[in-house]
Amino acid sequence: MESWDLEQKKEAKWKSYAIGLVALLLFIFAIDLLTVSMGDLNSKVATDLFSATKNPFISLFIGLLMTALLQSSSTVTASVVAVVAAGTISLEQAVPLVMGANIGTTLTSTLVSFSYIMKKKQFKRALSAGIIHDIFNIFTVIILLPLELYFKPLTKSALYFAHWFAPNEDFSGPVVYHSLFTRPLTNWLVESIGIPFLTTILAVFLVFAAIKLLATSIYKTFVVQSFQDINKVIFKNSSLAFFYGTFFTAAVQSSTVTTSLIVPLVATKKVSLKKVFPFIVGANIGTTITAAIAALYKSEAAIALAIVHFLFNTIGAILILGIPRFREVPIRLANFMGKKSVKSRIWGFAYLLLMFFIIPFLLIYFSSD
Numbered sequence: 001m002e003s004w005d006l007e008q009k010k011e012a013k014w015k016s017y018a019i020g021l022v023a024l025l026l027f028i029f030a031i032d033l034l035t036v037s038m039g040d041l042n043s044k045v046a047t048d049l050f051s052a053t054k055n056p057f058i059s060l061f062i063g064l065l066m067t068a069l070l071q072s073s074s075t076v077t078a079s080v081v082a083v084v085a086a087g088t089i090s091l092e093q094a095v096p097l098v099m100g101a102n103i104g105t106t107l108t109s110t111l112v113s114f115s116y117i118m119k120k121k122q123f124k125r126a127l128s129a130g131i132i133h134d135i136f137n138i139f140t141v142i143i144l145l146p147l148e149l150y151f152k153p154l155t156k157s158a159l160y161f162a163h164w165f166a167p168n169e170d171f172s173g174p175v176v177y178h179s180l181f182t183r184p185l186t187n188w189l190v191e192s193i194g195i196p197f198l199t200t201i202l203a204v205f206l207v208f209a210a211i212k213l214l215a216t217s218i219y220k221t222f223v224v225q226s227f228q229d230i231n232k233v234i235f236k237n238s239s240l241a242f243f244y245g246t247f248f249t250a251a252v253q254s255s256t257v258t259t260s261l262i263v264p265l266v267a268t269k270k271v272s273l274k275k276v277f278p279f280i281v282g283a284n285i286g287t288t289i290t291a292a293i294a295a296l297y298k299s300e301a302a303i304a305l306a307i308v309h310f311l312f313n314t315i316g317a318i319l320i321l322g323i324p325r326f327r328e329v330p331i332r333l334a335n336f337m338g339k340k341s342v343k344s345r346i347w348g349f350a351y352l353l354l355m356f357f358i359i360p361f362l363l364i365y366f367s368s369d
Helices: 002-040 044-052 056-070 073-085 091-104 107-116 120-151 153-165 183-193 196-229 238-252 255-267 273-286 289-294 300-322 324-343 346-367
Strands: none
Touching: 002 183, 002 196, 044 056, 056 073, 056 091, 056 120, 056 346, 073 091, 073 196, 073 289, 073 300, 091 120, 091 153, 091 300, 107 120, 107 255, 107 346, 120 153, 120 255, 120 273, 120 300, 120 324, 120 346, 153 300, 183 196, 238 255, 238 273, 238 300, 255 273, 273 300, 273 324, 289 300, 300 324, 324 346
16 A cells, blocks of 8 residues: 555656646746747837836836736746847836836735634734735835936846856847747747737736746645645754745745745744744745746846846845844834734735735826826
8 A cells, every 4th residue: 555655656746747847848938939929019008018117116016016916926027038038128127127026926925814814813923924025025125226226236237147148248239039949839829820919918828827837836746745844944043944945936936835835834823923034035036046047048138137136136135134133124014014904904905905006006107197
């Protein structure tokens, strides 16, 4: 009986590996399709949308709103990389989009916390765990966006490092992107559909589907078993929690998945909010691997954007985790929101609607006039 169970587990693991490989190939194809279709797209809606990203604050909130609606920053950042690769928007326009996507992705863990709304004490802890990711990303944007607008440290650093991968390219010239091995199939599909807008929609859907499929297969293979002894191993110390957060999220390609796993643990008092915070910050860095994969064989500007994404999350982690007083602020704010929401549930709902939908929509609407 045991040998049969072992065979079943091995078969399931190899099946997950196969699904993961198919998902990775689908992801690469989808990114290539999105790059080509965005290069061909010239509709008024797309033109207006991308023109709006010239305003960095509109760009920030477009990234936030898109990610909140799709509930996947990986999809949004991978799509933005493809758009930059196609030369539709500049690297400078894309940076606030990625920052906004970083905030928007935290919606899911906040939504997970609302599953505990009928249990007063658990809801308090769950909401604190759900929104601490939001607070960290908001703080990072508050610190780094003004610096980027005035001094461009992220863009300049990313372009410098991108030259290591493409030392002979001129970043000031026209965008050049290289063909992936999927290009023959991509060209055939683009020509067959014949309508760039429909090809773009299909490409975005395929990116989303590939990331979900990849996340599911790797999650079942690696993460579920590893989380069984989560309290004993992962949260022994801050460095270990940070490492596991980075590793698991890089494997799953979704900070949404890994941070959502944390909410029930905090809600049921299996681990404290203070101990999970480094894990969540690590997850923020791990999720940048999606943009890196999307940038493979793409334009040098797209490679630079992937580096910007990594630098943004890494610098935020260094600043907030590295300075003890800074590290305490997100934890205290998250606990404060948890306490307020227990006294009146309207606090939690108001935060959710205002942060992820109403404020971004109103700012985009009024700023575009």
